[in-house]
Amino acid sequence: MxxxxxxxxxxxxxxxxxxxxxxxxxxxxxxxxxxxxxxxxxxxxxxxxxxxxxxxxxxxxxxxxxxxxxxxxxxxxxxxxxxxxxxxxxxxxxxxxxxxxxxxxxxxxxxxxxxxxxxxxxxxxxxxxxxxxxxxxxxxxxxxxxxxxxxxxxxxxxxxxxxxxxxxxxxxxxxxxxxxxxxxxxxxxxxxxxxxxxxxxxxxxxxxxxxxxxxxxxxxxxxxxRLLPQSVEHLQTGRIVAWPAWLAEHGQETIAALAAIGRPERFFTMLRHAGLTLATAQSLPDHDAYTGASPFDRFDAKTLVLITAKDAVKCRRFNDDRLWVVHATAQFxxxxxxxxxxxxxxxxxxxxxxx
Incomplete structure (x- = not known):
């Protein structure tokens, strides 16, 4: 509980x-x-x-x-x-x-x-x-x-x-x-x-x-x-774009981030430090099952939404064209x-x- x-x-x-x-x-x-x-x-x-x-x-x-x-x-x-x-x-x-x-x-x-x-x-x-x-x-x-x-x-x-x-x-x-x-x-x-x-x-x-x-x-x-964004994958089509190229292409659009991980603020901080301005950042409980209505309905239709790879394995069923998965690489x-x-x-x- x-x-x-x-x-x-x-x-x-x-x-x-x-x-x-x-x-x-x-x-x-x-x-x-x-x-x-x-x-x-x-x-x-x-x-x-x-x-x-x-x-x-x-x-x-x-x-x-x-x-x-x-x-x-x-x-x-x-x-x-x-x-x-x-x-x-x-x-x-x-x-x-x-x-x-x-x-x-x-x-x-x-x-x-x-x-x-x-x-x-x-x-x-x-x-x-x-x-x-x-x-x-x-x-x-x-x-x-x-x-x-x-x-x-x-x-x-x-x-x-x-x-x-x-x-x-x-x-x-x-x-x-x-x-x-x-x-x-x-x-x-x-x-x-x-x-x-x-x-x-x-x-x-x-x-x-x-x-x-x-x-x-x-x-x-x-x-x-330290985790750094390496690439971004369009969840619906599987198209993968290197982080610098994605930022250059979409960085001026309205972008939100949503995460259901232990410390979502780490994900949001990583994105901001990598040059992204987030219009909003939403947290869900860790391990959220995404079984109910789509949590992405709260965002405007033109807003791109970045999610973690951990969340992506549960979000394909929404078939939402706005979702992009951030693949981070660990630097040790x-x-x-x-x-x-x-x-x-x-x-x-x-x-x-x-x-």
């Missing part, structure tokens, strides 16, 4: 400092810490409960609740590992999809209603096979049965799913860093900040011109990611971080799987 807007805003603001609201919620955060500690202790005491497979597993997750930019990292990692000779596959929760006891698998043409918008986008852009289920080991086993050629698995989210063994852990954060450093609900963190001591890579997703957050305690490799510093991940994976010797 989504919180009312005013309560969501109040929490987000309180999570950036240790103010009154955060302090009042602190006793509940202590309970959260206890639950987290007991869960970790249970898996440490019974390592046989952790599912491990014959291929290496990379988990891409976050500590800060909500969207931090994991999907672009997963896509970039799939592409980089393939360039190094790997055959990657992806497992994911399949947020928003109605899943029963069995995991679903696909390679391309993954209906977002059946797989969730992010897995659908990942396989569309990378052609990597995906498997979805809240039980990550179940998804992994289904992936390997359907695609035995996969030799490295990337878990999209799942940092906190300790039942899935992993060889490399990547945390994605944004300019908010660790917020006030407290766990839910007094703070925005799913786990205490010291969890970063155990990860291999911390990727900070920044909007153009945004400063990096204060340094954390992690000994991991630190990477900065240092640029060779994924090369180092590939090198580390070569040295991984995963134990045999359990039945």
């Amino acid at each position: 989504k919180l009312p807007v005013f309560l969501h805003t109040a929490l987000q603001n309180s999570w950036q400092r240790k103010g009154l609201l955060s302090t009042l919620l602190l006793p509940f955060s202590l309970l959260t810490r206890c639950v987290i500690a007991r869960k970790r202790a249970a898996y440490q005491k019974h390592p046989e409960r952790v599912y491990r497979t014959t291929v290496p597993v990379v988990v891409v997750g976050n500590l800060y609740v909500g969207g931090t930019g994991k999907t672009p990292v997963v896509i970039a990692l799939v592409q980089a590992l393939r360039a190094h000779g790997w055959t990657p596959g992806v497992v994911s929760r399949g947020y928003g999809a109605q899943l029963g006891d069995h995991a679903r698998t696909a390679r391309r043409d993954a209906d977002p209603r059946l797989f969730g918008d992010e897995p659908s986008l990942i396989t569309l852009l990378t052609a990597a096979p995906v498997a979805v289920h809240p039980n990550r080991p179940r998804a992994l086993r289904a992936l390997q049965r359907a695609f035995p050629e996969v030799d490295v698995v990337i878990s999209d989210d799942g940092l906190q799913h300790l039942a899935l063994g992993r060889d490399i852990q990547i945390v994605v954060q944004d300019g908010r860093g660790l917020g006030n450093g407290r766990v839910l609900p007094a703070g925005p963190l799913r786990e205490p900040p010291e969890r970063l001591r155990e990860v291999n890579v911390v990727i900070t997703n920044l909007t153009p011109g945004e400063a990096a957050p204060a340094a954390d305690m992690s000994p991991a490799q630190h990477v900065v990611m 510093s240092p640029a060779d971080w994924a090369d180092q991940v590939s090198h580390a994976l070569r040295n991984v010797a995963s134990p045999a799987p359990r039945d």
Whole structure:
């Protein structure tokens, strides 16, 4: 259940400092810490409960609740590992999809209603096979049965799913860093900040011109990611235009932007920083299913509407000639971080799987 807007805003603001609201919620955060500690202790005491497979597993997750930019990292990692000779596959929760006891698998043409918008986008852009289920080991086993050629698995989210063994852990954060450093609900963190001591890579997703957050305690490799518009695709016809050419052709027209992602303002800021003047910017809830009436009816008939690639997989049914999809490219510093991940994976010797 989504919180009312005013309560969501109040929490987000309180999570950036240790103010009154955060302090009042602190006793509940202590309970959260206890639950987290007991869960970790249970898996440490019974390592046989952790599912491990014959291929290496990379988990891409976050500590800060909500969207931090994991999907672009997963896509970039799939592409980089393939360039190094790997055959990657992806497992994911399949947020928003109605899943029963069995995991679903696909390679391309993954209906977002059946797989969730992010897995659908990942396989569309990378052609990597995906498997979805809240039980990550179940998804992994289904992936390997359907695609035995996969030799490295990337878990999209799942940092906190300790039942899935992993060889490399990547945390994605944004300019908010660790917020006030407290766990839910007094703070925005799913786990205490010291969890970063155990990860291999911390990727900070920044909007153009945004400063990096204060340094954390992690000994991991630190990477900065910035998303920049690369091309624009006309959703109805599939015509693709490079961003500079599209801006020159349409930049003087009335343009709106709409996004249903974790932090829509990142999308809008990226567009403005890339030279676009937006007449209006509309946000929808993250993972909005676009099942009702078209949200684009609110715009004037002559207004061009820019949407994210994540939203595009659910918007083709509207057959709206005004819709253009912005395809962003991720720029990393240092640029060779994924090369180092590939090198580390070569040295991984995963134990045999359990039945």
